[in-house]
Amino acid sequence: xxxxxxxxxxxxxxxxxxxxxxxAGSPVVDRLGLREPAERFLYGASKTTMRTAASAGxxxxxxQRLASPARQPTAQPSGLFDLxxxxxxxxxxxSVRDFAQQKLxxxxxAADAACVSPPELLAQSDELGLTMxxxxxxxxxxxxERSAVTAVLMSEALAQGDMGLAVxxxxxxxxSTALSLWGxxxxxxxxxxxxxxxxxxxxxxxxxxxxxxxxPFKLETRARRSNGGYVLSGVxxxxxxxxxxxxxxxxxxxxxxGPALFIxxxxxxxxxxxxxxxxxxxxxxxxRVTFEDVPLPDGSLIGDxxxxxxxxxxxxxxxxxxxxxTGQAVLDYVIPYVKDRTAFGEPIANRQAVAFAVSNIxxxxxxxxxxxxxxxxxxxxxxSFAREAALARRLASEHGMSIGSDGVQLLGGHGYVKEHPVxxxxxxxxxxxxMEGVLLV
Amino acid sequence: MINLEVPKxxxxxxxxxxxxxxxxxxxxxxxxxxxxxxxxxxxxxLAAVINGMNESGALSGAGAGGVSRGxxxxxxxxxxxxxxxxxxxxxxxxxxxxxxxxxDVGLLLTMPGQGLGNSAIAAVANEEQLERFGGKWAAxxxxxxxxxxxxxxxxxxxxLDGDEYVLNGEKIFVTSGDRAELIVVWASLDRDQGxxxxxxxxxxxxxxxxxxxxxxxxxxxxxxxxxNFVLSDCRVPRENLLGxxxxxxxxxxAGVMQTFDNTRPLxxxxxxxxxxxxxxxxxxxxxxxxxxxxxVTPPLSQSAAAAEFLAxxxxxxxxxxxxxxxxxxxxxxxPNSLQASMAKAKAGRTGTDVALRCVALCGTVGYGEGELLExxxxxxxxxxxxxxxxxxxxxxxxxxxxxxxxxELK
Numbered sequence: 001x002x003x004x005x006x007x008x009x010x011x012x013x014x015x016x017x018x019x020x021x022x023x024a025g026s027p028v029v030d031r032l033g034l035r036e037p038a039e040r041f042l043y044g045a046s047k048t049t050m051r052t053a054a055s056a057g058x059x060x061x062x063x064q065r066l067a068s069p070a071r072q073p074t075a076q077p078s079g080l081f082d083l084x085x086x087x088x089x090x091x092x093x094x095s096v097r098d099f100a101q102q103k104l105x106x107x108x109x110a111a112d113a114a115c116v117s118p119p120e121l122l123a124q125s126d127e128l129g130l131t132m133x134x135x136x137x138x139x140x141x142x143x144x145e146r147s148a149v150t151a152v153l154m155s156e157a158l159a160q161g162d163m164g165l166a167v168x169x170x171x172x173x174x175x176s177t178a179l180s181l182w183g184x185x186x187x188x189x190x191x192x193x194x195x196x197x198x199x200x201x202x203x204x205x206x207x208x209x210x211x212x213x214x215x216p217f218k219l220e221t222r223a224r225r226s227n228g229g230y231v232l233s234g235v236x237x238x239x240x241x242x243x244x245x246x247x248x249x250x251x252x253x254x255x256x257x258g259p260a261l262f263i264x265x266x267x268x269x270x271x272x273x274x275x276x277x278x279x280x281x282x283x284x285x286x287x288r289v290t291f292e293d294v295p296l297p298d299g300s301l302i303g304d305x306x307x308x309x310x311x312x313x314x315x316x317x318x319x320x321x322x323x324x325x326t327g328q329a330v331l332d333y334v335i336p337y338v339k340d341r342t343a344f345g346e347p348i349a350n351r352q353a354v355a356f357a358v359s360n361i362x363x364x365x366x367x368x369x370x371x372x373x374x375x376x377x378x379x380x381x382x383x384s385f386a387r388e389a390a391l392a393r394r395l396a397s398e399h400g401m402s403i404g405s406d407g408v409q410l411l412g413g414h415g416y417v418k419e420h421p422v423x424x425x426x427x428x429x430x431x432x433x434x435m436e437g438v439l440l441v
Numbered sequence: 442m443i444n445l446e447v448p449k450x451x452x453x454x455x456x457x458x459x460x461x462x463x464x465x466x467x468x469x470x471x472x473x474x475x476x477x478x479x480x481x482x483x484x485x486x487l488a489a490v491i492n493g494m495n496e497s498g499a500l501s502g503a504g505a506g507g508v509s510r511g512x513x514x515x516x517x518x519x520x521x522x523x524x525x526x527x528x529x530x531x532x533x534x535x536x537x538x539x540x541x542x543x544x545d546v547g548l549l550l551t552m553p554g555q556g557l558g559n560s561a562i563a564a565v566a567n568e569e570q571l572e573r574f575g576g577k578w579a580a581x582x583x584x585x586x587x588x589x590x591x592x593x594x595x596x597x598x599x600x601l602d603g604d605e606y607v608l609n610g611e612k613i614f615v616t617s618g619d620r621a622e623l624i625v626v627w628a629s630l631d632r633d634q635g636x637x638x639x640x641x642x643x644x645x646x647x648x649x650x651x652x653x654x655x656x657x658x659x660x661x662x663x664x665x666x667x668x669n670f671v672l673s674d675c676r677v678p679r680e681n682l683l684g685x686x687x688x689x690x691x692x693x694x695a696g697v698m699q700t701f702d703n704t705r706p707l708x709x710x711x712x713x714x715x716x717x718x719x720x721x722x723x724x725x726x727x728x729x730x731x732x733x734x735x736x737v738t739p740p741l742s743q744s745a746a747a748a749e750f751l752a753x754x755x756x757x758x759x760x761x762x763x764x765x766x767x768x769x770x771x772x773x774x775x776p777n778s779l780q781a782s783m784a785k786a787k788a789g790r791t792g793t794d795v796a797l798r799c800v801a802l803c804g805t806v807g808y809g810e811g812e813l814l815e816x817x818x819x820x821x822x823x824x825x826x827x828x829x830x831x832x833x834x835x836x837x838x839x840x841x842x843x844x845x846x847x848x849e850l851k
Contacts, residue, residue: 075442077442077443077444078442078444078526079444079446079448079449079450080444080448080526080527080528081444081445081446081447081448081526081528081532081765081769082442082443082444082526082769083443083445083766083769084442084443084525084526085442085443086442089443149443213739213741213742214739215738215739215742216739217737217738309737312737313737335842335843338843339843339844349839349843349845349850350845350849350850350851352832352835352836352839352850352851355835355836355839355840355843355845355850356832356835356836356839358839358842358843359786359834359835359836359838359839359842360835362779362783362838362842363763363783363786363787363838364759364787366759366763366766366780366783366787367756367758367759367760367762367763367787368759370445370759370762370763370766371755371758371759371762373443373445374445374446374758374762376443377443377444377445377446378446381444381446383446386736386737387736388758389736390736390737390740390751390755391736391751391754391755391758392755392758394740394751394752394755395755395756395758395759398752398755399759
């Protein structure tokens, strides 16, 4: 179709130029320049005391308001079984993959140690336009059609660089996607312009709560109606970029309705943040956020009764996509390693015990990838996808974990030390089976 | 555009296969599990229907006979490109094989005209051979007492004598060997020249040099006969050699092994069918026990039985999609050795694992002969063995991923 062709060309201009301008500049200088940001993380890591969210600098004000909320249309596939991404998806994924390989991977070790992502890197990620992918074109978005598959492919490509940094980069995109999918025209007019502008706000989708057997459909965070608005109370766990957060979408039970999503500006008052570093995804600067009788204006509730379940399931697909990306990183790393490493006079790859472990990584990674794509593709087609999302999540949880473990095992003692990235992937991959929210594909 | 749903155009084929499974396979499952070596007469009528459907193109490659590279040869019911991708006979075949196997995999394996030999013929025969052997039921004879997974070690020999090859050796585990009209026999033209000398020969079942030694008594798939043969001075016309008669050193197994890229997804599909049968039966039994499978609540917040079920279903999903991927690649002319073996490995082990765990979940109902679960658990095991064991698949995959020869990675 000619129209699509033109959009594709336009987009390659927008994307290609914005991206190239940034990261094709001078790789050598940039790589050497990594030391300075590393020092800066130390500042981030030292912020260990509980503090009030003070980054609440930004105020959000309604810009041009549409008569009705804008939504991205969905493309309908031909109905044939097909594993070929569209040209647009291929192009987007390639630029994200370059970014992940050239920028995220080299920064991952230091960011993991410091528990924060380098601001320069986040700015570059904003330049890439990740927050624009899920936004309708009339609101400044970058892609004509709503596509969870596109988001999955990009998440996968990012996580192939580094999962923790990928989470930090994608966190605001989850918020812009939520606003695009479920926001009314006022919510869209107030918040979305910031997500397609020059300086993307640090924002995150907070669902998890700190307790065993957490179930996102049995929340303890509550919102009650008060004075024409709401009052929010509760604790959210592992919220990415929490300390710098300017905007949150928070899952809470609304009396008389059940679990729902609320837009919460960091400036609302009554919000405190403490660092909550975890086993992995440390570059995402995860924090625990306490909401203490936070007053929310009318119009803070986002979405209808179905949105919450959809949000949870799309998030699970997102985590599976990250597991695919990091799983691929493991596979790509262990293959040359076991071919180079010799023991008893020959490469260890010549031993079945080693070689079969590599085969099994490939098999389970393949299954996980396809299951993740299927769930996302069904979401795009308007088909039910709860089952497929649950199955992809189970595969991510179980086999993702095993892939992480085998990655370390195949390197033996060398896998256990930070000289190699597999120990980080081991820690990161465990997240995919327990995280909820944060991402939205 | 990425879409992993089964296309609507296959609904008819799958529906037909499902009717076959429910109306012919299931009602006869237990009967032929008990009466091992008794020919399932009920299938003759079915074969006529299937051949009719094959010829009309309605059942695009419901059995092994339908698969071929690129779908170029079959042309049966597979519509042309649509936006660059093709869903053809390979995909249709795995879907219908899975469906019929859901009914009964033992009976599927003894479906007249649908032997693995048919796949070999479809993959490597020339036009003249296709003409001559088309429509005949062909079994496949590879394994020997001293050569199982190591097909290169086969000792059966073929010597050219005038216009005939003379075959000598012993073949075991020939599925449908007693019932088929043709046996595709693997034999070496020159044992000193290794794999390159291994060729496949079509032998008529009534050839006097082909003697049935015995039929095996098996753990499962008892409806399917498994024959052992002795070939003694078995003479076949030289035109019955499939593929090139030249010994091309360095080309290894290419000709004969090509068959496996096409048939491994089919065996994977069989495992999918058995696994789905087990899962459906178990879901129903768990429902009677008050267990509902919930896709929204985290599995760890559900009962152990529900969590176990979800774990099995997830592996089934992975196996199923890997199988569809391998078939889709074949339909689109993409090399798929790696994906075919991945599908076979995952589906093979998942089939057995799911079946055995379902038996346990259903207790004595699962273990007793009153229901079919225990039979499916016995049937499933062979699917992780024939057409390349689990271990052989892992070896194939590893060699491809690591770029290792069979001499380096043994």
